[in-house]
Amino acid sequence: MHARFVRVAVRSLAVAIAAGAAGTLAWSPAQAAPAPSPLGPGFTIPDSDGNVGASHIGAYGPPGPKVFGNAETYCADPERKGPADSGGYSDPTVVTSWTSSVTGKPMPRENLAYASYVIGRYGQTRDHAQAAAVDAAVYEWLAGGTYGIDGTRGKQRLAYPVVSPTARTLVLRYIDEAKRYAGPYALHISPSVTKTHTGQKVTVAVKVTSTLTGAAVPGVTVQLAESGSGTATGRVTTDQQGSGAWEFTAGETGNATLRATATGLPGSHVLSAELVSLAGHVSLSGGRSVSPSRF
Secondary structure, three states: OOOOEOOOOOOOOOOOOOOOOOOOOOOOOOOOOOOOOOOOOEEEEOOOOOOOOOEEEEOEOOOOOOOEOOEOEOEOOOOOOOHHHHOOOOOOOOOOOOEOOOOOOEOOHHHHHHHHHHHHHHOOOOOHHHHHHHHHHHHHHHOOHHHOOOOHHHHHHHHOOOOOOHHHHHHHHHHHHHHHHOOOEEEEEEEOOOEEOOOOEEEEEEEEEEOOOOOEOOOOEEEEEEEOOOEEEEEEEOOOOOEEEEEEEOOOOEEOEEEEEEOOOOOOOOEEEEEOOOOOOEEOOOEEEEOOOOO
């Protein structure tokens, strides 16, 4: 059984946070692709009462019914019946808290961040195994109990013969990754000097970190622009240590402003940080910007 949705930052984002790319996963030659589900990417499975073909593990949306435009959407409430019984799902909603319908208990705020990360990073897919893994991760964080990854029903949903074993491998990876890289995020930029002369090179250190875990986030593209002493633009992508560096040449004497913007972080808004001049020569000061705490 499936039902109510929570829109945990279900945005179509071009994201590459982890080392692995979020592409379509190829089927092994020995694995036959299942018949398309009428509900969306994933697998048709028995429900918790054993009714054959009465439930679904995966996303809701194209190529199935459009639940929220062209986005793939994920159920967060396993205790209600599916779209055929409820007359179709309404639009997902953005939430800042969540109570599990399975346990009846409020879920920790961090769980919303974890679910937001997994949906934002991996949720927009037509791959059956990947969609099933995202669904299982959402249940782990927002349903829990018997529907958790190690709960009776959680294990059962991933163990049906029709469900690719790749789905369990992926969900374990997603859970581990979310615990390290879930947001909100902070974008930090620091120049190598605060004052310099025209024509000199200035190196700007860039880092993106999770304010939830403190971990530096790899694979984030940051756009940079310098103005005031001249005009320079560029971009860097954070490395496996979550850091990057950009270099520009200081132009005219006076004050300079450096602005950095990072987009495409799962479950977060656009981040921006700005270094504003102090005084004299070409001057830069450091700072950081923290994203809004919305999941």
